[in-house]
Amino acid sequence: MEAERTEHLNQEQQRDYTGSKMGMWLFLYTEFLLFGGLFLLYSVYRTRYVEQFHTAAATLDTVLGAVNTVVLITSSLTMAVSVSAIRKGDRKLSVSALFLTILFGCGFLVIKFFEWKAKIAHGLFPGALEMFELPQGEVIFYSLYYVITGMHGLHVLVGVVVLLGMLTLLMRKKINEKDFIKLENTGLYWHLVDIVWIYLFPFFYLLT
Amino acid sequence: MNGREQGGAIIKYRVYVYVWGSLIILTGLTLTAAALEFGGLSIIINILIASVKASLVVWLFMHLKYESRLFKVMLLLAMTTLTVIILLTFSDVLFR
Numbered sequence: 001m002e003a004e005r006t007e008h009l010n011q012e013q014q015r016d017y018t019g020s021k022m023g024m025w026l027f028l029y030t031e032f033l034l035f036g037g038l039f040l041l042y043s044v045y046r047t048r049y050v051e052q053f054h055t056a057a058a059t060l061d062t063v064l065g066a067v068n069t070v071v072l073i074t075s076s077l078t079m080a081v082s083v084s085a086i087r088k089g090d091r092k093l094s095v096s097a098l099f100l101t102i103l104f105g106c107g108f109l110v111i112k113f114f115e116w117k118a119k120i121a122h123g124l125f126p127g128a129l130e131m132f133e134l135p136q137g138e139v140i141f142y143s144l145y146y147v148i149t150g151m152h153g154l155h156v157l158v159g160v161v162v163l164l165g166m167l168t169l170l171m172r173k174k175i176n177e178k179d180f181i182k183l184e185n186t187g188l189y190w191h192l193v194d195i196v197w198i199y200l201f202p203f204f205y206l207l208t
Numbered sequence: 209m210n211g212r213e214q215g216g217a218i219i220k221y222r223v224y225v226y227v228w229g230s231l232i233i234l235t236g237l238t239l240t241a242a243a244l245e246f247g248g249l250s251i252i253i254n255i256l257i258a259s260v261k262a263s264l265v266v267w268l269f270m271h272l273k274y275e276s277r278l279f280k281v282m283l284l285l286a287m288t289t290l291t292v293i294i295l296l297t298f299s300d301v302l303f304r
Contacts, residue, residue, distance in 0.1 A: 040297055047301065080224045087218050184271075198258050
């Protein structure tokens, strides 16, 4: 009994809620600057090749892009609900909301896969022979499209894997209404991925 | 330290659904703005709409509204850094 109490106290002392969250935010700022740098690269080339960027952007599938926007926004909603639910002690809702978030994340990746597949089938990928015949600006547009959506897709993929880990912890009650920082931090990361897409969508799909 | 103090206020589900609704409406708006073809203005309008959407996500989904001032200052610092980098780059690129 005494040993259990001491252990409990130790656990309380070792947990630094604000510190954990601040660490996550600091990491998110580095991510923010990483994607910021990529968007800067995009902006510089866009001012140089306005017309060619527009021609190339017109070949992207706006409908698929819009669907993916809705999918990610909705996954952000279920993520936020999952965190709130566990804090209220509603494990069942938290688990189902997190499960939905993972499903939406996978859905996003599946749609992205078909989008890339269609582009690659048209010979539009870095290093393809067809690309050499295109004007410089269009080549740069497609390269940036692959780098930025690829980097974002990688973040979604990592997010899904981490979310799966959180789902296991949640079901094993390692994440509960007293100790939910892991889930909350994962949520912060997931929302950041959503924000990147919020900017990515108009930059690539809505150039008219 | 008791558990209730940690993490501050718990946002109501209803608020989250409102945020989600606003984000969907803003997505519709940005699609409409693109379809109307405002020319050079189009990208500015779309960046503005995207920024409103991002703010909603940061402020409520990411709970920044309820964080201490330090978190907000840190975000401001990161944004200022990026803005400075962007301005310096464009001051070079545009007047070369």
